[in-house]
Amino acid sequence: MLTFPHFEPHFARANWTLPFVLEYQAVKRAQRPFLSCTDAGRVQTFAEVNATVNRLAHGMARFGVKRHDYVCILLPNCLEFVYIWFALCKLGAVEVAVSDAYKGSFLAHPLKLSQSRILIGTAALAQRLVAIEDQIPIEHVVLVDEPGVDTPLPAFSRIRLHRFADLVSDNSVNPPPATTPQDPAAVLLTSGTTGLSKGVVMPHSQFYFFAEEDVQLMRLTQDDVYMTGFPLFHGNAQFLTVYPCLIAGAHCVLYPRFSASDWAGRARRSGATVTNLLGATLAFICAQPPSDNDRAHKMRCIYAAPLATDLAGPFSERFGVHEFVDGFGQTEISNVFMTPPGAPRPPGASGVLVDQWFEIKLADPDTGEAVPEGQAGELLVRHKHPGIISTEYLGMPEKTIESRRDLWFHTGDALKRDAQGWYYFVDRVKDALRRRGENISSFEVEAVLRSHASVADCAVVGVAADQEAGEDEVMAFLVPREGQTLDYTDITAWCDARMPAFMIPRYFDSLAELPRTPTEKVRKKELRERGVQPGTWDRAQHSSLRA
Numbered sequence: 001m002l003t004f005p006h007f008e009p010h011f012a013r014a015n016w017t018l019p020f021v022l023e024y025q026a027v028k029r030a031q032r033p034f035l036s037c038t039d040a041g042r043v044q045t046f047a048e049v050n051a052t053v054n055r056l057a058h059g060m061a062r063f064g065v066k067r068h069d070y071v072c073i074l075l076p077n078c079l080e081f082v083y084i085w086f087a088l089c090k091l092g093a094v095e096v097a098v099s100d101a102y103k104g105s106f107l108a109h110p111l112k113l114s115q116s117r118i119l120i121g122t123a124a125l126a127q128r129l130v131a132i133e134d135q136i137p138i139e140h141v142v143l144v145d146e147p148g149v150d151t152p153l154p155a156f157s158r159i160r161l162h163r164f165a166d167l168v169s170d171n172s173v174n175p176p177p178a179t180t181p182q183d184p185a186a187v188l189l190t191s192g193t194t195g196l197s198k199g200v201v202m203p204h205s206q207f208y209f210f211a212e213e214d215v216q217l218m219r220l221t222q223d224d225v226y227m228t229g230f231p232l233f234h235g236n237a238q239f240l241t242v243y244p245c246l247i248a249g250a251h252c253v254l255y256p257r258f259s260a261s262d263w264a265g266r267a268r269r270s271g272a273t274v275t276n277l278l279g280a281t282l283a284f285i286c287a288q289p290p291s292d293n294d295r296a297h298k299m300r301c302i303y304a305a306p307l308a309t310d311l312a313g314p315f316s317e318r319f320g321v322h323e324f325v326d327g328f329g330q331t332e333i334s335n336v337f338m339t340p341p342g343a344p345r346p347p348g349a350s351g352v353l354v355d356q357w358f359e360i361k362l363a364d365p366d367t368g369e370a371v372p373e374g375q376a377g378e379l380l381v382r383h384k385h386p387g388i389i390s391t392e393y394l395g396m397p398e399k400t401i402e403s404r405r406d407l408w409f410h411t412g413d414a415l416k417r418d419a420q421g422w423y424y425f426v427d428r429v430k431d432a433l434r435r436r437g438e439n440i441s442s443f444e445v446e447a448v449l450r451s452h453a454s455v456a457d458c459a460v461v462g463v464a465a466d467q468e469a470g471e472d473e474v475m476a477f478l479v480p481r482e483g484q485t486l487d488y489t490d491i492t493a494w495c496d497a498r499m500p501a502f503m504i505p506r507y508f509d510s511l512a513e514l515p516r517t518p519t520e521k522v523r524k525k526e527l528r529e530r531g532v533q534p535g536t537w538d539r540a541q542h543s544s545l546r547a
Helices: 018-028 046-063 079-091 104-114 123-135 204-218 235-248 263-270 281-286 309-319 397-403 442-450 488-496 524-530
Strands: 033-037 070-074 094-097 118-121 140-143 160-163 184-189 199-203 225-228 251-254 274-278 301-305 327-330 334-338 349-353 358-363 377-383 409-417 422-428 433-435 438-440 455-464 472-480 507-510
Touching: 018 046, 018 079, 018 204, 018 235, 033 046, 033 079, 033 235, 046 079, 070 079, 070 104, 079 094, 094 104, 104 123, 104 184, 104 199, 118 123, 123 140, 184 204, 184 235, 199 204, 204 235, 204 301, 204 327, 204 334, 225 235, 225 263, 235 251, 235 274, 274 281, 281 309, 281 455, 301 327, 309 442, 327 349, 327 409, 358 409, 397 409, 422 442, 433 455, 433 472, 438 442, 442 455, 442 472, 442 488, 455 524, 488 507
Parallel strands: 033 251, 070 094, 070 118, 094 184, 118 140, 140 160, 225 251, 225 274, 274 301, 472 507
Antiparallel strands: 184 199, 327 334, 334 349, 349 422, 358 377, 377 409, 409 422, 433 438, 455 472
C-alpha cells in the first residue's frame, strides 16, 4: 500500500515554535532574502525581519500585550500583518486572524469569541467597529497606516485609538523565550459555510508541523521563491506559504490579493519557482487571454488543491509547468494525505496517507463503522504524535466534543480509497447528493461542467425532488466566461458524453458570481436555499434526455 515517504523535520520537536525558527534563521541565513511585498517591494532579509519583529514585540509588551493574550488582526495583506503575527508569537500571545471582508455580526462574532481587548487594523476597516462597538470587548484599536490612503479616523465612544508606529520600540534584541510548542499560536476561523465560523486553536507545534509538511511536499529549499496573493487571515498564506519559507530559508513574495489576469506576469517578475492555487483559481487563470510571455517564468511546481484534471493538461501546455502536487487536510488536523514525489498520480487523487504521523478510517457517517474499500465514507482521523492537530474550537466546547466523538476527529469530508492506497475526495458529507438510488459527488459533476468552454465557474447542489422519494434533484449554478453565452442544451449534451445519466443536472441557473466565504469556499447553503426559481432552466422540459 503506497504511503507518503517518512521524513525528518528540519527542527527538533522541542523547537517547534515560530520564534525559535525565526531566530535560528536570522543567524544561519542572516542576509538571505526572506520577505517582500509585491515583486517591486524591497526584499527583507531574515535578519532584518527578525530585528523588525523584535522592535515590535518589545513595544507591544510595553503596551500591555502578554503571554496567552488574544489579539485580533484585521488587515489586508501587508508586511505589517506578518510582523504583528511574528511579534505576538515572540510574546507568547495568540493571533486571531479576522477576515477583512467581515462586517456587522460576522465581524462581532470572532471578537466576542476570543474576548480580545486589542485589535490591530487599518482606519478603513476599523470604521466597521463603530456600528458594533457596544457588542464587542475591544478596548484598544491600533491603526496601521495605508500609504496613499487618507481615511477619516473611526469615531468611537469607548474604544481608544493608537498609532501602530507608537508600538515600535528601539530594542531589536530577541526578547526572552515566552513560547513552548504546546502553547496556542493562533486562532484561525473556519469558513462558516453552514453556520457561524469556528475558531480553530492551533498550538505552535501544529503550526510548525503543517508548514513542515508543505516544505516536504514541495521540496522547498533556500533557492526557492514562493509567491502568494491569498489572504494572510487564512491558513493557506500563513502555514502553507510564509511559514514554510521560514523553515526552508526560502523567499516569500506577498501580493495584496490573488489576480488571475496577472498571475503569469507576477510569476515572471517575482522569479517565483513555486506557488499554490485553490479551487477554481486554475480555471480562472486558464480563462485569461493567451500571451507570448506565458512561459517566461521559473515556476517548477504548483500546489494545486484540488487539481482539476481536465485543466492540468491545457495549463501545462500553455504555461510549461508540469509538476503539480496536492495535499488533503483541514486547519484542524494538518495534511493527512499528500502526493509522494515522483509517483504517477491517478486522475482525481488527492494523495496517499501520511502514515508516519496519522491513522485514518473511512466510515459510515451515521454509524461510525468502516466502509468497504472503494466505497465513500467520512474521513475520521487520529494523530500518532502529540501536538500536530488543533486543540479545540475556541469558546465552543460542544463543537469540540462533537468533532472528536469516539476518539476520532470527524472531518465531515467524504473520501474513497483505491487498492493502491490513493485517496479521492468525493464531497462534503452534507453536500453529497442521492438521486434515483445513486450517490452523486457534486465535486465530480462540477469538474465536468467547469471543463465546458462557456463555463468559468460552477457549483452543484441538491434540491428537493418533485416526487415523494426523499431524494434530490441535481441543480447547477453556472458563471459564464466573459463574452460567452450559456447554452444549456449544449452543456447538457457535454455532460451526457462525460458522466452517467443519473449525475446530469436537471436544473440550471446562471449567476454573475457564486456566493463565497472570505476564504473562497462556495456558500452552498445559500444556493440550496435559493433553489429552483421561475427562470430556472429545467432539463425535463427542454431535453430529450431522461430527467
